Amino acid sequence: MGIPKRQNHKNGVKIGLGELSLVEHALCPLDSRRSLSENLVHSNAYFYTDHNRHQRNAQVRVNAPLGLSASDEFYLWGLLALTCCQQKPTAELFATPHYCLRQLGCINQHGKRGGRQYRKFAESLERLSLVSYSNDAFYDPVRGEHRKVGFGFLSYSLPVNKRSSRAWKIAWDPIFFEFCMSGSQQFRFDLEVYRSLDCASRRLFLLLQKMFSKRLEEARFELRHLAVHVLGFSESLPTKTLMKKCKKTLARLVDSGIIKPSPQFITGKRGGNYRVRVERGAYFATRAEFRLSKDLTSSPLYEPLAAIGLEELAIRRFVRDFDPVLVQEWADITLAAMERKGKKFFRRSPQAYFVDNVQQAAQGNRTPPDWWQELRHSENREKRMGQPASPTPVGEIITQVLGGISGDEAKT
DNA sequence: TGGTTATCGTGAAGACGATG
C-alpha cells in the first residue's frame, strides 16, 4: 500500500449524521423570506408514542436570532458526521473550511467552485451557532425516555484573517452531542443522496431514513401535518396546494429509490383528513451501512500539518500516535507563529518547532506559550464584539485591528 | 358572483462554465 495521494475520489460514501427527534419536525419554514428574518421564533409540534403506546404531543420551539435557512441543515448534519468520523471523536471539530467543504462534497478539484461556498458556509455556521432549541418531549436514546430539553447546536471560533490556514474550531453543545452520538442508535444517512434533493425532500428523506431503518415497511402521515410540521411548507397555504407540493416531493423520493412508486400515495379523506402512505424503497436494501474512508486526507488534521510543512509520513505518525487535541493545539500555535511572527521566530524551522513541542507537550512538560493564549483571547473578544451588534459575515470582522500585531501576516 | 387555476415577481440557493 502506497502513500495516499491528496485526492477525494469516490471511494467511501459520504455520510451525514442526523438526530432522532430533530428529524421529526421542520426546524424552520422552507420559505427563506420567512426563515431568514432576524429573531425568528419557530414553534412546531409533532406526535410520538410513549412507552404505554399512548400518542402524545411534543412541543418544539426554535429561536434563531439571525434566522435559519432550510439549507443550513445540510451543514448541521454534515459537520456532525465529520466530527464523529474522526479517528478519536470528541465534541470538538478542528478543521479548515476547505477540508469541511471538500468532505461534504461542496467543492472538489474538478468541478471548480469557489468563494461563494465559503461564504455560505460561514454564514450558515453563524446562524446555527446562535440557535437555541427547546422541546418538551425530546427522545433521549441514552436513557430510553422522553425528556424536556433545551440546548444549542454548536459554537465556533475561527481565525479573523480569512487567508489564514489555521483550523476552525467547532464545539458541539454537550447535551446535543450526547444525543447524536449515542452508540448503536447513531443515525447515519447517505449525504450525497441528501444533497441531491431539495430542502423539502431532504427533510422527508431523513424522517423516512429513521423510520425505515427500524425495519418498518411503510409509513403513514396526515397530509397537512406532513406538509406543514414535518416539511415546513407554509401553514397559510390551502390543503390543495399542499397536496400538490407533497406529491412533487414524493415523486422526488421515488426517483431516488427512497420510496416505492405508487399510483396513489395520498388517499381520500378520512375524518376530514387526507392520509399519506409510503412504502420503503430499494434504497434501504442496498445502503444499510455507511462508512467514511480511512484515507489520511480524511483527517481534519491533515491540512494544518501539511501547511506547517510536514511530510505525509510524519503527518500519518502524528495523526496515529498523538492526542488529536494536542496535535491540533500545537498546529494552531505553529501556524499562528508563522502567520504573525514570521520565519525569524523559528530557530530552525516551523516543522522542527512543531515536532519538538508536541513531543514535549505529550510528556506533560510543555504548555502553550502566553502570546498564543493572549492572541486567542483577543480573537474571541473581537468575535464577541463583532457579533451581537451587527450580523457581519463572519470572515469579514475586523482584520485591521490585528494588523498592528505583526507586519508580515499577508504572506503564508 | 364566488371559487379555482395560472402566472408573475422576488430573493435564496444550486449547477456549471469561463477566467485568473
Place this chain on the structure above:
DNA sequence: CATCGTCTTCACGATAACCA
C-alpha cells in the same frame, strides 16, 4: 485552486385569468 457571471429552481404572496 479561488472567484464570478449566468441560468435554473424553489417558495409563496399577489394578481390576473378562467369557469360555472
